[in-house]
Amino acid sequence: MQKPSSHSEFEIIRRFLVTPNLSFPREGIELGIGDDAALIEVPPDKHLAMSMDVLISGIHFPLGADPSLIANRALAVNLSDLAAMGAEPYCFTLGLVLPHSDEKWLASFSGGLEHLARQYNCPLVGGDTSSGPMSISIQVQGLVEKKRATRRSGANVGDRIYVSGELGDGAIALLALGLDSHLGSEFTFAVSEPSSECRQFFEDAYFKPQPQIGLSSAAGKLFSSAIDISDGLQGDLQHILDQSEVAGNIRLEAIPYSKSALCCVSPENRLLAALFGGDDYELCFTVAEKDCAELDSIANDLGVSVTCIGDIKAGKGIEYLDADGSPVELNAQAFQHFSATA
């Protein structure tokens, strides 16, 4: 067993992370990188929201992927958790494990973090580096007004169920990237060769998910509950329903898809991707009927797409509805499999 690595090697990593563009000052951050711990202030009217995600090479991103894209994805999926809580990004910490220090890799990785860190005024304030099989642990901290966090448990009977953006692209992207999907061997493109525009679209959906911080910040006060869609709509909505002790229905024809998903994937596989695929990092949230017009207006002003896909009901579980509002059984084998295990 060796010491993690020589000091000099990990000084190199440090040099690429402790930069004015990444560990920049921000109000409330009393002490950033360089001591035994970072020190931050939390205003008395706010809670600190904290969320950690670990990304493993070969599992959460392909071996050999562009380091700037890996970095973007790693920070974006964490910011998406803050969006789901209605919290404003504050700062983040990074545990970076690399087999060896590679200056070109590090420069690109650091650049990918900088972009989002600057965009959301969310500097790097601490962390750890080590040698080992590549992995990236990020913890984001956010601030949210007390009593205003959008928990999973707040949905009420009569609320409408919304999603932001479009669903399924995260899972379809695995096909575009030539990677295995847990959705099975039937989950393929419907076209023999997607256009290069569609390929690029899916790659961006995978590596550059857009955390819905703007929507959450502007309209979060209208959300009675929220979650980010990381595991697929069915599983994530189910968390809201379970914790709120209610049921919900989803109008299948209302689920929003991207042009590329509509163009390259069969209706059944699109639905599979949306319900069970995951990696979309859009928000699923509920809004009281009286607030829906205001939500639509705010979303419209932001240029963010929000779609009402169903309603909260009394009871338990999710009911799927067809275009006429009649219940649908998702009876294809794949749906049964995932419905049973999700």
Next chain:
Amino acid sequence: MQKPSSHSEFEIIRRFLVTPNLSFPREGIELGIGDDAALIEVPPDKHLAMSMDVLISGIHFPLGADPSLIANRALAVNLSDLAAMGAEPYCFTLGLVLPHSDEKWLASFSGGLEHLARQYNCPLVGGDTSSGPMSISIQVQGLVEKKRATRRSGANVGDRIYVSGELGDGAIALLALGLDSHLGSEFTFAVSEPSSECRQFFEDAYFKPQPQIGLSSAAGKLFSSAIDISDGLQGDLQHILDQSEVAGNIRLEAIPYSKSALCCVSPENRLLAALFGGDDYELCFTVAEKDCAELDSIANDLGVSVTCIGDIKAGKGIEYLDADGSPVELNAQAFQHFSATA
């Protein structure tokens, strides 16, 4: 590329971590595990201290080590960072990556965390689990009165330099555990076979470092600066000296060693272990001369050993002194090597 793992498998991990003994309630924790983020409160007169450490299997702990000991070490080294800041433990998050879920392993691991979490009233409030090469990322959060954090930058000329406990056992433990040490092939036991008591002592020193939270909590107000000794006294003291823009001397004969280190290791290798070994997780701190009597009294009441090993001077760098107070050149090859690279 597969999804991290099936839900059902990671539900198992969750079951061992989301327990009343590990994710217990605590004042100020508004929301723990189970939503997109944890929510905590920070009193307006306090700063939140945050520190993250990543432990990799085969690097920071031996493959096949007792999971309860791995857990203990992983949380203890993080708590040690809080002790070095003068912060009281508050809560922690865990990113746990395992090749597969193993109920026996998880039960033992969880038990190892529970012990320290309960001792320091520091519950688990969130995190992430994934399949992959085993690693453990922990971020601890602590609370410290504003302006009272013990930074590395506060040492003043005339202050005395102290260490808690005894030094070198963390590095010597690698020998007892049959693991490679970065201290080189000359770094060996002086005895052919250490007693089983000494072996057990070193193993405990490695896996059960005692974070000096009690000392820091009771006497931290007297520390002008502090750091935890994770990389060896020379390198860690140097951080204090650099950030405080001062020099320091160390009286070599004052460095405290355990009975087992005195019994099993040559004087030169003991010194090598203390100065360059690391993994001791004791505190190195500075105290104004006028406060030393109070420090000794507090430490005595706590039953914690503290040893004055030198003084802060004007200038730069560390001077080593012999028993007569004369400067010593650490001129053995090993010292030169580590002095150059540390």
